[in-house]
Amino acid sequence: DAEITQSPRHKITETGRQVTLACHQTWNHNNMFWYRQDLGHGLRLIHYSYGVHDTNKGEVSDGYSVSRSNTEDLPLTLESAASSQTSVYFCASSDDQDPYNEQFFGPGTRLTVL
């Protein structure tokens, strides 16, 4: 069955370190998204991609970057982790016809920055 996976599921890091969160989907979707979820804010869009070599900034992109070298993967990098980036991170994907219709979410990565 097609799926979307994230790794690691839990990560503890220190302020200033570079961190990369992995997202891998087997739906063959061109559209992929990264969100963060914090209490009181719901989910907020960080970056998204409509296809290989395409990346776009979301609502809260500062301090984050993504790259898309193939259809299956969209890794999220925190260039220099800050305590404000402690959050739960969700990756999602959707098909071509309507990128904002049904999005399939991964299980999430809980990141703690000390």
Added chain:
Amino acid sequence: GQSLEQPSEVTAVEGAIVQINCTYQTSGFYGLSWYQQHDGGAPTFLSYNALDGLEETGRFSSFLSRSDSYGYLLLQELQMKDSASYFCAWATGNQFYFGTGTSLTVIP
């Protein structure tokens, strides 16, 4: 700016019907979606309205009125497993925004 408003908490009785409202303020609008999330797990898609009117999927229905900048999710025949957080989300051309969520508690 952009904003989505929905009630923070709703309690309803098993077997009853509950409506969760969502109002939005935005300079652009593409469609309104609803997602369910149990205990911080992965959000799961429930419905999407690109046009005005009612969309029905089993026990769940969603409604959109663009002229009123308003939508709602209707859950019928409530079950205990429906206790979860429900998020409305709207899309503009290149952005996707989620509301802060409504925590639904279903009681016996």
